[in-house]
Amino acid sequence: xxxxxxxxxxxxxxxxxxxxxxxxxxxxxxxxxxxxxxxxxxxxxxxxxxxxxxxxxxxxxxxxxxxxxxxxxxxxxxxxxxxxxxxxxxxxxxxxxxxxxxxxxxxxxxxxxxxxxxxxxxxxxxxxxxxxxxxxxxxxxxxxxxxxxxxxxxxxxxxxxxxx
Numbered sequence: 001x002x003x004x005x006x007x008x009x010x011x012x013x014x015x016x017x018x019x020x021x022x023x024x025x026x027x028x029x030x031x032x033x034x035x036x037x038x039x040x041x042x043x044x045x046x047x048x049x050x051x052x053x054x055x056x057x058x059x060x061x062x063x064x065x066x067x068x069x070x071x072x073x074x075x076x077x078x079x080x081x082x083x084x085x086x087x088x089x090x091x092x093x094x095x096x097x098x099x100x101x102x103x104x105x106x107x108x109x110x111x112x113x114x115x116x117x118x119x120x121x122x123x124x125x126x127x128x129x130x131x132x133x134x135x136x137x138x139x140x141x142x143x144x145x146x147x148x149x150x151x152x153x154x155x156x157x158x159x160x161x162x163x164x
Contacts, residue, residue, distance in 0.1 A: 031121040034114030034164045037142075038076070038083040042099045042109040046073055046088035049106075053077045053084070067141055072096050074141050085112070085141065110148070110158035118145050118163040125149065137163070 043049040046064060054061040060078040067074055071094035077084040087109055089097035099109060115121045118137050125132060130153045137145035140162055149159040 029120075029124060031115050031117040031124065034116060036082050037112040037114050037160075037162050038085045039111050040085040040087050040109040040160070041106060042087045042096050042103065043106040044088075044100055044104065046075060046086060049086045049088075050075045053086075065141065066090055069138060070095075070140070076141070110160050112140075112146070112160040112162050114164040115161045116164050118147060118161060121161055122147060129153070 041049075050061055050064070053059045062074075062076040062078075065074050066072075068090060071090050073088040073090050075086040077086065087096045089100065091097075096109065100106065122132055122137070131150035133148040133150060137147050140146035140160070142162065145163040147161050149161065151158045
């Protein structure tokens with residue numbers, strides 16, 4: 001009856017591989033990956049995109065902020081568990097301008113993931129032959145150091161790492 005099923009279940013549970021075998025396959029790092037900070041979307045019309053998220057979807061939306069060092073205007077859309085970053089070109093040499101030339105209606109530009117130690121992440125990623133698009137971190141839209149990883153080394157996705 002019930003006792004036999006419980007005893008059988010208990011013996012099956014004891015024979016399952018422990019979770020330690022999974023964690024043994026993960027290399028120890030000097031840094032840790034954190035939460036998804038934001039998904040960045042390049043937009044050809046920043047005011048129109050800002051209005052869509054604010055007026056149509058009812059999201060909390062920031063003011064437009066210029067980031068000349070990165071060649072972009074940004075707007076952040078709060079989503080509770082993460083954010084969207086709307087990007088629009090600032091100047092002719094903006095990386096967003098070239099992105100929008102190829103993608104006229106805009107689209108996903110990059111994802112940003114927090115790390116607890118950006119310098120250690122850079123050192124380890126370089127050892128693993130992951131290309132970083134700058135020699136040193138730059139200060140990002142949140143006032144924290146950021147780096148970008150080459151999309152060809154990240155399965156076609158431009159990845160931004162931000163110091164948590």
